[in-house]
Amino acid sequence: MTKTVYSLQQQLITRTGLLMLIVFLILSAGVWDYARRAADLSYNRLLNSASLSIIERISVQDSQIDLDLPYAALSMLELAPDDKVYYEVIDHRGQHLTGYTKTPSPTNYHPNSEPIFYTATYKGEAVSWVIQSKRLIAPTANGWVVIKLGQTKNARHELSDEIFFSSLATLSGILLLTLLMVWLGVRRALQPLSIISENLKSRSPNDRRPLKTPAIREVTPLIDAINNYQQQLLNNLQTMKVFIADASHQIRSSLGGIQGQLDVTLQASDIDDIRSRLVNIRQQHKKLTRLTNQLLAHALVTHRSDSMEPQSIAVNPLVEELLTEIVRDHAHTQIDFSYTAEADNIRIPGDKVSLKEALKNLLENAVRYGPENNQIDIILRPGDANMLEIIIDDSGPGIPAHQRRQAVQRFSRLSADASGSGLGLAIVETVIQAHQGSLKLDRSPSGGLRVVIRIPGARL
Amino acid sequence: MKFLLQQLTLIIALSTFTMMANAAQTTDPSSSLIIFSATDTNAMQPIIDAFKKASPELNIHYQEFQTNELFHAIQRLPEDQLPDLVISSAMDLQIKLVNDGYAQPFTDPVTEALPGWANWRNEAFGFTYEPVVMVYNKPAFQGKPLPNTHEKLALAIRNSNDFFMNRIGTYDIRVSGVGYLFASQDEINSSISSRLKENLGRVVANLHCCSSNIIEEVESGKLVFGYNVLGSYAIKYARTAPTIGIIFPEDYTLVMSRVAFITRQARHAQNAQSFLRYLLSVQGQQVIADKSGLIALHPGVDGPFTYSRLQRDYPLRFKPIPLGPALMVYLDQLKQRRFINEWSNAILYDVFVP
Numbered sequence: 001m002t003k004t005v006y007s008l009q010q011q012l013i014t015r016t017g018l019l020m021l022i023v024f025l026i027l028s029a030g031v032w033d034y035a036r037r038a039a040d041l042s043y044n045r046l047l048n049s050a051s052l053s054i055i056e057r058i059s060v061q062d063s064q065i066d067l068d069l070p071y072a073a074l075s076m077l078e079l080a081p082d083d084k085v086y087y088e089v090i091d092h093r094g095q096h097l098t099g100y101t102k103t104p105s106p107t108n109y110h111p112n113s114e115p116i117f118y119t120a121t122y123k124g125e126a127v128s129w130v131i132q133s134k135r136l137i138a139p140t141a142n143g144w145v146v147i148k149l150g151q152t153k154n155a156r157h158e159l160s161d162e163i164f165f166s167s168l169a170t171l172s173g174i175l176l177l178t179l180l181m182v183w184l185g186v187r188r189a190l191q192p193l194s195i196i197s198e199n200l201k202s203r204s205p206n207d208r209r210p211l212k213t214p215a216i217r218e219v220t221p222l223i224d225a226i227n228n229y230q231q232q233l234l235n236n237l238q239t240m241k242v243f244i245a246d247a248s249h250q251i252r253s254s255l256g257g258i259q260g261q262l263d264v265t266l267q268a269s270d271i272d273d274i275r276s277r278l279v280n281i282r283q284q285h286k287k288l289t290r291l292t293n294q295l296l297a298h299a300l301v302t303h304r305s306d307s308m309e310p311q312s313i314a315v316n317p318l319v320e321e322l323l324t325e326i327v328r329d330h331a332h333t334q335i336d337f338s339y340t341a342e343a344d345n346i347r348i349p350g351d352k353v354s355l356k357e358a359l360k361n362l363l364e365n366a367v368r369y370g371p372e373n374n375q376i377d378i379i380l381r382p383g384d385a386n387m388l389e390i391i392i393d394d395s396g397p398g399i400p401a402h403q404r405r406q407a408v409q410r411f412s413r414l415s416a417d418a419s420g421s422g423l424g425l426a427i428v429e430t431v432i433q434a435h436q437g438s439l440k441l442d443r444s445p446s447g448g449l450r451v452v453i454r455i456p457g458a459r460l
Numbered sequence: 461m462k463f464l465l466q467q468l469t470l471i472i473a474l475s476t477f478t479m480m481a482n483a484a485q486t487t488d489p490s491s492s493l494i495i496f497s498a499t500d501t502n503a504m505q506p507i508i509d510a511f512k513k514a515s516p517e518l519n520i521h522y523q524e525f526q527t528n529e530l531f532h533a534i535q536r537l538p539e540d541q542l543p544d545l546v547i548s549s550a551m552d553l554q555i556k557l558v559n560d561g562y563a564q565p566f567t568d569p570v571t572e573a574l575p576g577w578a579n580w581r582n583e584a585f586g587f588t589y590e591p592v593v594m595v596y597n598k599p600a601f602q603g604k605p606l607p608n609t610h611e612k613l614a615l616a617i618r619n620s621n622d623f624f625m626n627r628i629g630t631y632d633i634r635v636s637g638v639g640y641l642f643a644s645q646d647e648i649n650s651s652i653s654s655r656l657k658e659n660l661g662r663v664v665a666n667l668h669c670c671s672s673n674i675i676e677e678v679e680s681g682k683l684v685f686g687y688n689v690l691g692s693y694a695i696k697y698a699r700t701a702p703t704i705g706i707i708f709p710e711d712y713t714l715v716m717s718r719v720a721f722i723t724r725q726a727r728h729a730q731n732a733q734s735f736l737r738y739l740l741s742v743q744g745q746q747v748i749a750d751k752s753g754l755i756a757l758h759p760g761v762d763g764p765f766t767y768s769r770l771q772r773d774y775p776l777r778f779k780p781i782p783l784g785p786a787l788m789v790y791l792d793q794l795k796q797r798r799f800i801n802e803w804s805n806a807i808l809y810d811v812f813v814p
Contacts, residue, residue, distance in 0.1 A: 066794060066798070067792075067794045067795075068794070068795065068798060069789050069792040069794065069795040070789075071648050071786060071789045071790075073789070074785050074786040074788060074789050075784075075786035075789075077785060077786075078782075078784045078785060078786055081576075081580075081784065082580070082581045082582075083785075084558075084559045084561075084581075084785065085559065085785035085788070086559075097794070098792055098793045098794045098795075099792065099793075123560065123561045124561065125561070154581075
């Protein structure tokens with residue numbers, strides 16, 4: 001499986017840019033509409049004042065309607081310097097009075113003193129018109145005189161273009177500035193990441209100082225986490241070193257002891273003396289074997305848990321098999337074992353070899369640290385939410401509550417007593433973690449140690 | 461009756477032209493250029509000659525009209541017989557034709573030298589700068605104060621009725637389009653134009669068709685004063701006739717410009733454009749200044765018949781008539797009738813009627 005790598009910075013900027021483009025388009029449409037309406041409004045006012053000044057000059061003389069077209073009417077329309085002007089006056093009988101002929105009217109026009117604005121094509125060009133009427137009340141001429149005044153749209157287009165493009169220029173300026181700010185902001189926000197990675201990259205492997213915490217609140221947790229992680233690694237490394245030093249010391253001294261014993265034994269002639277010395281050698285050898293086994297077992301479970309393919313394990317027979325081996329090994333002692341399985345056929349996903357090694361370690365610990373007449377109880381029971389609980393109680397001295405946490409840590413021993421390898425619980429912990437389970441130390445009913453293992457995914 | 465006569469001459473003129481145009485077309489249509497003009501051929505000929513020298517391959521058909529004739533001809537001719545270029549001194553009629561959609565735009569760097577008032581919509585272009593002046597007979601005004609404003613002229617006429625009686629000439633606006641334009645512009649620009657008209661009527665002003673007539677009569681001494689005549693003609697006459705004096709009224713001196721436009725229906729638009737380009741260029745304007753007797757508008761041209769010289773000699777009085785739709789106000793049917801009525805009532809004042 002390959003993960004596509006993407007740049008957070010690029011993505012942020014691209015998305016912001018897209019969003020802004022959409023905003024820009026919407027605003028542009030709005031500005032365009034506004035520019036058009038504003039230009040229409042201004043030039044319609046002009047048109048209307050011209051039509052008003054014409055309408056004022058309509059008079060009735062000798063039963064004739066007369067119009068003294070005011071110069072100002074058309075000269076004020078020259079404020080739109082490049083536009084053509086058309087007008088027509090229609091008398092109360094609907095006859096053409098003066099001006100251009102056959103000018104267009106709005107549909108369904110009823111004479112009205114209010115101006116009406118409309119656009120209609122005249123002489124092959126779009127023309128903005130105003131139509132307005134004046135009521136004549138005279139005995140000889142009674143009715144509405146209609147005036148139509150039109151102007152081509154060059155000036156309107158020019159004005160609306162000017163409004164549109166200047167607003168657009170401002171708008172794009174603002175948007176570009178915003179985009180720049182976003183770009184700078186994103187860069188600034190992501191800068192700590194590159195600082196941290198630079199920092200990590202340029203570090204020598206021997207450098208154990210924690211990373212410097214930058215004065216940015218959002219980044220502090222990350223640095224803290226890195227430093228914590230590093231500290232843990234360093235601690236583990238330290239304990240591992242101590243352990244290896246210890247282990248090699250023990251192995252060496254055991255080997256040296258055995259060598260010494262063997263030398264002495266070779267000199268001895270008394271058979272009893274030889275026997276007792278051989279017993280000593282055997283003791284030493286056993287200890288050495290156990291240490292070596294534990295080391296190998298730890299390496300094994302660590303390796304297996306790293307590359308574990310979970311299989312379905314039948315837990316009952318596994319525990320029973322283990323118990324059989326243990327009981328057989330300790331048949332000559334006074335240790336009493338009990339076994340309770342609250343359900344048959346419990347199956348969990350996991351690695352059989354590691355799990356067996358873990359349980360074996362726990363049982364051996366119970367035997368080792370317990371008294372002669374030790375009572376060891378093993379309980380298998382289904383917990384809530386598909387949990388399997390394995391409980392191992394002993395009647396040994398137990399571990400005081402304040403030392404339990406330390407006991408579970410790898411390569412640590414509670415006492416300087418050299419009999420333990422320091423690996424027992426560490427092996428268990430590794431295995432349980434590989435099974436996504438949990439390990440808890442408690443006090444058993446008989447005052448000894450209770451180990452509770454919970455492993456999820458149990459099927460009954 | 462007069463109207464009928466006008467129509468008749470128009471029809472004759474048109475039919476002869478149509479024949480001419482058809483004949484011209486049979487040669488090579490792409491090298492033709494048809495110009496309808498209401499400007500003396502004498503004035504235009506040097507320009508055309510100079511243009512021909514620059515583009516000898518062109519075949520220019522130049523047809524002269526009266527201003528009103530030209531206006532009606534353009535409106536009545538079928539589209540395929542319209543000329544390529546229309547030139548007229550009747551600025552108002554030209555504007556009306558452009559407003560009616562007879563023109564096509566001409567955008568060229570050469571038009572940038574034009575002042576704003578001489579260019580409407582990049583369609584109508586003024587190409588001369590001709591002040592509207594008063595002329596007087598120098599010997600007759602020996603020892604008399606010259607009326608150098610409209611106000612002073614009105615006063616002078618009122619105070620010396622006998623001196624001016626029958627001896628002052630002006631345009632008959634019923635006949636001359638240019639005369640009508642000048643009279644209407646007086647009305648727009650001056651509050652005393654009615655008074656002046658009344659006074660002109662009181663001394664029985666002689667009415668003429670053309671500036672040249674008025675100037676000639678002033679020169680001969682038959683008239684002592686001419687009101688509202690074309691400055692270009694007056695300056696030209698005054699160079700050879702020492703009796704002619706010219707007054708550029710100090711309150712305001714109207715400036716007329718001859719207007720050219722390319723028709724929308726032009727069949728030789730390319731040729732019309734190159735002619736118009738030449739007409740507005742420094743070279744063309746120099747020819748106008750040097751040879752045509754008209755006055756060049758281009759500020760970069762110098763000589764006695766130029767805008768620059770006039771501005772230098774008579775500062776702060778010129779009032780060009782701007783090209784624009786406002787010129788159509790006095791072409792309104794009712795307005796025209798009313799204005800001519802008023803004018804007639806004032807000028808044709810019959811002093812002898814008891």
